[in-house]
Amino acid sequence: MARTTPANHYGLAMTSDGGGISARGVRRAFGAVQAVADVDLVARPGRVTALVGPNGSGKTTLLLILAGLLTPDAGHVRVAGYDPAIRGREARARTGWMPDVFGTWDSLTAREVLTTVAAAHRMSRSDGAARAAELLDLVHLGDLADQPAHVLSRGQKQRLGLARALVHDPQVLLLDEPASGLDPRSRVDLRVLVRRLAAQGKTILVSSHVLTELDEMADDAVFLSGGRTIESRSVAGAAAERRRWRLTALDPTGLSAWLEQAGMPVVEIDPATEDDAQPGVIVELDDDTAAAALLRDAVTAGVPVVSLAPAGGVLEQAYLSLELAKGEERR
Amino acid sequence: MSIEVVEVPPSGASPREHRRWQDDWALSWHGVRTVARLELRQRVRSTRWKIALLVWFVVVGGITMLVTGVFSDEWFGDERAMGRTVFGLVVFFVLFLGLLVAPTLSASAINGDRAAGTLATLQATLLTPAEIVVGKLLAAWAAALAFLAASVPFLVFALLTGELSVAPLLSMLAVLTLVLGVVCAIGLAFSAVASKASGSAVLTYLAVAGLSVMTAILFGLTAPLVTQMEEIRVWETVGQGEWEEGQPPACEWSTHEQPVWHSERTWWLLAANPFVIVADAQPLPDEDQLWMTEDPLSAIQLGVRTARSGPTYEQDWCGYGEYYDADGNLVPYESPVQEPEPSEAEVWPWGLGLYLLFGAGSVVVAVRRLRIPTRSLPRGTRVA
Structure with a gap:
C-alpha cells in the first residue's frame, strides 16, 4: 500500500502534509447536549499527544470525529492529511482507532478477529495471517491466539483491541483509554509500544484518566473541559516550570521550621501522608535547578531529608490547577 | 512515495472537495466475502442455530408425514392427485415457516452489532457500507437457504408420490429462494433503521404479515369499491319443463342488471402475496383438467x-347438465355461454418484480444508514 511519508517538519502539520492530526474549532452537539463545543488540537508525527479531561469533557466524541465515524457540526479536521468527513476512505486507511468500550466478535478467536480486520483493510489472506501472528506476539496473546475471544479477560481484550487498531500499520493512532483494565505489566508494555510507534514517526493521540500513565508516555498534552480545549502544552517543558514538590524528613517539625527560615512557604501538608509518622510537605519550586538547590541547602543545614520528588505527575498538576481555575471561574 | 502539500480549504467550501459516491456504494467481492464469512462463522458456531435447523427438519418432516397420512389414497382415489396435494401443502408450509424464520436471521444483523459495539469496528475499516450490507444480506440469505435445503427431501418425496415432473420443484425452489432473500433484505433494512433488535424484528414480522395476510384482506375489502351495477346477458330458463317426459325447460337470453365485481382492477393486490407468487410460478394446467385440480397450489393459481x-x-x-329424453337417451347439455377463462397472463412476475424492488429498496435504506461519518445516531445508541 503506497503511503505518504510522515513529514517531520512540524510547521506543515497544520496543513495537509500527509501526517498528524489537526482540528480547529470543532463542534458537535447531540440534541441539546453540546458534547464538543470548541476544540483545537494539533498532534504531530513522531510524538505522543495526551488528551486529558474529566468525564464528559468530549474526549470520546472528539476521537469518534477524528476516526471518521461522526460528522462534526463545524470546524476543520485533518487526519493524516485528509478530512475524514470527505475523504473518509483515505483517512481510515491511515488511522488506527481503539475505542474505549468495544465489543468483539465473541465466537471468533483472537487470531480470526485480527485476520478479519486485515481482510476488511483489503490485505491478502497470507499478509493478514502474517500480520495477525506478528501482532499477537506483540501484545503477548500468542498462547491465547486460538481461544474464542469471549474467554479473554478485560485486559486481554484491551490488548487485542490495540492489536486490532494496528493491523493495517496506520500512521495515526487514536487510543481511547487504552490502559483501562490493564495489569501493571501490560501497562509497561503499552508504554514501551506506544513510544516505539512514535519513534517510527507515527502520530499518537491517547486519552486517559490515568494521568501518571500519560505522564510517562506523552510528549504533548491537550486539556479538554466542557467540550473545549482549555490548554495545549508540552509535557517535556515541565522541568523548567514552577510546580509542586513533596518533601519528607525524619523530623517533620524541624523540616517545617527550616523551610520557614529559608523563605520557602509550605503550601500544604500532603493530604495523602497527613497521618503518617513523617508527613510530606508540599512546596512550590520554580524548576529542577531550584529543587536541587533546596535539597543541597537542606542537607547542608542538617535537616534529615528522606525524599524530594515532584508531587504527582506533570499532567496531574496541570490538570488539577486547571480544575482549580475552573472552580474559581464558577464562583 | 510522495509528500502531498495541499492548501486546506475550509470544510466543504471548495467545490473540489465533496464525498465520492464510490466511498459508500462501491462493491468488491473481497469486501462482501469478508463480511459474509464473518457473519456465517459466528452463526455456524452458535448452538442455537443448529437446534433451529434440527427443529425445522423434524417439523417439516412431521407435517409431510401427517399430510400424507390424512390424505390417503381413498380420499382422492388417485395417487397422483394426492401427491400434488401433499406437494402443494408442503410448499406452503415451507414458505410459511420460512417467512417466520427469515426475519430472525437478519432483523438484528445491524442494530445487534451496534449494541454489541462491533459495527463501528467494521465501519472504521476500508469496507464500504454497501459491502457491509450486502455481505450481511448474503449471510442471512445463505442461512435461510439452509432451512430451505433441509426441506428439499420432503418436497422430493411429495414430488415422487405425485409423479410430478422436476420443473415445478425447481420453479418453486427458485421463487422460494428469492422471496426469502427479499424478506432477509427487509429485515436488514429495519435493523438498520430501528435502534433495538426487538423493534426491528416486530417491524419485519409486520411487513411479512402485511404481505401475506393484509394483501388478501385488502383484496376482499376493496371488492365493494370495484363492484358496480352493470347489465349482463343471462341464459336462463323460461317456464317449467316436463322432466318426467324428458323435456327440460327452455332457455333463452335475457338482460339483467346486477353487481359486477371488477377484480381485474385489484388482482395486483394478490400479486404481492408470497403464497400467490409461489402458487402462480408454475404453468397453468391443461385446459381439459383446468377445473378438476384440487391441490392448493393450482387452486390459488386458478x-x-x-x-x-x-x-x-x-x-x-x-x-x-345432462338429462334423459323421453326415449331414455342421454342428452348432453350444451351451453351457449363460454366457461370463464382464467387469464393466460402470469401474475408471479409482477409479484416477484415488486419484491425485488422491495429488496433493492431495503438494501439502499440500509446502506444509507451505515454511511459514515454519521450525522445522527439512533436514539439511545452509541457509535462505538
Whole structure:
C-alpha cells in the first residue's frame, strides 16, 4: 500500500502534509447536549499527544470525529492529511482507532478477529495471517491466539483491541483509554509500544484518566473541559516550570521550621501522608535547578531529608490547577 | 512515495472537495466475502442455530408425514392427485415457516452489532457500507437457504408420490429462494433503521404479515369499491319443463342488471402475496383438467388468474347438465355461454418484480444508514 511519508517538519502539520492530526474549532452537539463545543488540537508525527479531561469533557466524541465515524457540526479536521468527513476512505486507511468500550466478535478467536480486520483493510489472506501472528506476539496473546475471544479477560481484550487498531500499520493512532483494565505489566508494555510507534514517526493521540500513565508516555498534552480545549502544552517543558514538590524528613517539625527560615512557604501538608509518622510537605519550586538547590541547602543545614520528588505527575498538576481555575471561574 | 502539500480549504467550501459516491456504494467481492464469512462463522458456531435447523427438519418432516397420512389414497382415489396435494401443502408450509424464520436471521444483523459495539469496528475499516450490507444480506440469505435445503427431501418425496415432473420443484425452489432473500433484505433494512433488535424484528414480522395476510384482506375489502351495477346477458330458463317426459325447460337470453365485481382492477393486490407468487410460478394446467385440480397450489393459481381476467358479461343460469329424453337417451347439455377463462397472463412476475424492488429498496435504506461519518445516531445508541 503506497503511503505518504510522515513529514517531520512540524510547521506543515497544520496543513495537509500527509501526517498528524489537526482540528480547529470543532463542534458537535447531540440534541441539546453540546458534547464538543470548541476544540483545537494539533498532534504531530513522531510524538505522543495526551488528551486529558474529566468525564464528559468530549474526549470520546472528539476521537469518534477524528476516526471518521461522526460528522462534526463545524470546524476543520485533518487526519493524516485528509478530512475524514470527505475523504473518509483515505483517512481510515491511515488511522488506527481503539475505542474505549468495544465489543468483539465473541465466537471468533483472537487470531480470526485480527485476520478479519486485515481482510476488511483489503490485505491478502497470507499478509493478514502474517500480520495477525506478528501482532499477537506483540501484545503477548500468542498462547491465547486460538481461544474464542469471549474467554479473554478485560485486559486481554484491551490488548487485542490495540492489536486490532494496528493491523493495517496506520500512521495515526487514536487510543481511547487504552490502559483501562490493564495489569501493571501490560501497562509497561503499552508504554514501551506506544513510544516505539512514535519513534517510527507515527502520530499518537491517547486519552486517559490515568494521568501518571500519560505522564510517562506523552510528549504533548491537550486539556479538554466542557467540550473545549482549555490548554495545549508540552509535557517535556515541565522541568523548567514552577510546580509542586513533596518533601519528607525524619523530623517533620524541624523540616517545617527550616523551610520557614529559608523563605520557602509550605503550601500544604500532603493530604495523602497527613497521618503518617513523617508527613510530606508540599512546596512550590520554580524548576529542577531550584529543587536541587533546596535539597543541597537542606542537607547542608542538617535537616534529615528522606525524599524530594515532584508531587504527582506533570499532567496531574496541570490538570488539577486547571480544575482549580475552573472552580474559581464558577464562583 | 510522495509528500502531498495541499492548501486546506475550509470544510466543504471548495467545490473540489465533496464525498465520492464510490466511498459508500462501491462493491468488491473481497469486501462482501469478508463480511459474509464473518457473519456465517459466528452463526455456524452458535448452538442455537443448529437446534433451529434440527427443529425445522423434524417439523417439516412431521407435517409431510401427517399430510400424507390424512390424505390417503381413498380420499382422492388417485395417487397422483394426492401427491400434488401433499406437494402443494408442503410448499406452503415451507414458505410459511420460512417467512417466520427469515426475519430472525437478519432483523438484528445491524442494530445487534451496534449494541454489541462491533459495527463501528467494521465501519472504521476500508469496507464500504454497501459491502457491509450486502455481505450481511448474503449471510442471512445463505442461512435461510439452509432451512430451505433441509426441506428439499420432503418436497422430493411429495414430488415422487405425485409423479410430478422436476420443473415445478425447481420453479418453486427458485421463487422460494428469492422471496426469502427479499424478506432477509427487509429485515436488514429495519435493523438498520430501528435502534433495538426487538423493534426491528416486530417491524419485519409486520411487513411479512402485511404481505401475506393484509394483501388478501385488502383484496376482499376493496371488492365493494370495484363492484358496480352493470347489465349482463343471462341464459336462463323460461317456464317449467316436463322432466318426467324428458323435456327440460327452455332457455333463452335475457338482460339483467346486477353487481359486477371488477377484480381485474385489484388482482395486483394478490400479486404481492408470497403464497400467490409461489402458487402462480408454475404453468397453468391443461385446459381439459383446468377445473378438476384440487391441490392448493393450482387452486390459488386458478383463483388469482380468474380474478385477473375480470367479470364475464354472459352467464349461464340455466345449466342443468345432462338429462334423459323421453326415449331414455342421454342428452348432453350444451351451453351457449363460454366457461370463464382464467387469464393466460402470469401474475408471479409482477409479484416477484415488486419484491425485488422491495429488496433493492431495503438494501439502499440500509446502506444509507451505515454511511459514515454519521450525522445522527439512533436514539439511545452509541457509535462505538
